[in-house]
Amino acid sequence: MKRREFLKKSGIGLAAGVAAGAVAAPAVLAKPSFSWKMVTSWPAGMPILQTGAERFAKLVDELSDGELTIEVYAGGELVPPMGAFDAVSQGMVQCYHSASYYWAGNHPGTQWFTSVPFGMNTAGYNAWFHAGNGLALWEELYARFNLVPRPLGSTSFQMGGWFNKKVDSLEALKGLKLRFPGLAGKVYSKAGASVVLLPGGEVYTSLERGVIDATDWVGPVLDLRMGLNRVAKYYYTPAWQEPTGFTEVVFNKAAYEALPADLKAVLDAAAAKMTSVMLAEFDIQSARALAEIRAEGKVEIVSFPDEVLATFRTLSAEVLEEEAEKDPMARKIHDDYKAFMAEWLSWTAVTDKEYFARMV
Template sequence: MDRRRFFTKAGAAGLGATAALATPAIAQENPKITWRLTSSFPKSLDILWAASTDIAKSVEEATDGNFKIETFAAGEIVPALQAADAVSSGSVEMAHTCAYYYIGKDQTFALGTAVPFGLNARMTNAWFSMGGGNELFNEFLTGYNLYALPAGNTGAQMGGWFRKEINTLEDLKGLKMRIAGLAGAVMQKVGVTPQQIAGADVYPALEKGTIDATEFVGPYDDMKLGFYKVAKYYYYPAWWEGGPAVHAFFNLDKFKGLPKSYQRILTDACANANANMLARYDAANAAALRKLVADGALLRPFSKEILDACHTAAKEVFAEINAKNANFKKIYDSQQAFKNDAYLWMQIAEYSFDTYQMIQQRQGTL
């Protein structure tokens, strides 16, 4: 036999056998999957909404179109405040939402987003990724068949819109305010009646007088929502949301069932969306704040009296919850320890540098 022809045929046969073996293996490692993601946010709040589409785009591109995520805005599949419930039950595979919307189930959920006088944005990201936060939070979530990854952060928020000026603690008494998470429990201690209302429903409630005040996020979103038209006093800061995390929630069984490569791709996509959201808000809020003030918004800081009273009330709320909720205490203690160390460092270089730069900005010498 011609040796050349023999090796050519043998090589072709070998390649055919390799291809026959490899194709099913590759298909198994990179299956075609379509998931549905339900968001707690309307498309009109484009920075919040963009995190969902960022994740979907990253995943699809990284898998050559094999793993697709269909994104749905609040209300298209389930109401905004039921997004995590739909994931837990398996109605959808994932959601983009805030953990503290679900404190009615367990107040521990609040620690996944933000608690009064808690972590700022950088600390939040560092605690989740390097301080054991992801592990602690997901340990808690297993009881709800959920797994979560940070997929957004707004940075420190504004304290909200009020129909009247708030100068003293007495001015807060009797106010009806849309406010989420444990901040509502703190506000209740100083005389406010908290209301939890989905974002799309806040403006009508404020306009009709159903509520007297509202907080939401910050200048960019607040400008879109038009709150300045019905409540002109714009307070800062939101001491209840110094750096709130927004999460991608996954059905735990569905996430575990993914190939390891897809799990990694999803994790990286969420990290990208997390960074993008904070960058978008940092880029957009300054111009929005200027426009709000030009349109009649009156900026006001919360007084030290109000901040001190709320801080005291917050510690009372935490003590009450810690005494009866072991899950909350475990995560809260971790955040507190991390915060104490983080502020020890930040007040040295970060605070000094930022304070000097802010003075230059005010003087026009930056």
């Protein structure tokens, strides 16, 4: 029940008036209200990601009794999709929804808060954020840019990408043109592939016309929506390059600090709620989408060979060290992440690993 409705239905207002009698009631100070704008990096109507940002805004409105409203703009409607970080940092708008690894050009340390190759899955990240130093390090880094970050959504496990040529050896990667952003792209470059950067809107046509030989996107539910199953022959697993994909809601620091404590708590509660909802949606909808891809029988779902994965793992460790060496804060984040993951793996090796090995 909303706060104002509770006061009305409980009769508190009437009782107070009767008790006061002829004594004049004290003036009630109206609480301030806040109207914010949010920009995103997603196309209008994009399921789970853009719609998740919109549902987050709606939930904030409901939980705050309308004291904090957020108007959401899809990528390109107010600022370019990749302009969200700077727009909020500079105070043009109050918040954005995106993925931290897009901002490697602003600081290499941002990449660790979305996903890293051969890193932790969603559960591991959640533990690092809330029971380790992950969120505190994220806040420390983003404070340099006048920003306050919170996790908001996760894609869960993804897939290893769409290919039009089989990767049955490392030699097969030589000369291939791939669209894999971020850290994975650097790994593929080390392995001998040619990596190109393309916006999401050009991925389908580039794969269809042979401009690129392979790409990843998000996961089966959004890959199927883009139609990548119609223009690729092979769908690879596992997603060594992105075993999860955390997204973020980020607030302008001055705007955030101007809020009273209860509205800051509303933002935290709404972000936590929508993270759980979006994760659940990705998990089940990706399962259904993968089943649909299998049923069509036009795409071969294949695993990377063990020797290829072993090389990817070695090259990934090299890339992470190189990125960490670019800045002391990136080094601090990487070292903490690596130490936390070692603890987490010691537990999951005797729980998750053993369980799923017997489930399949």
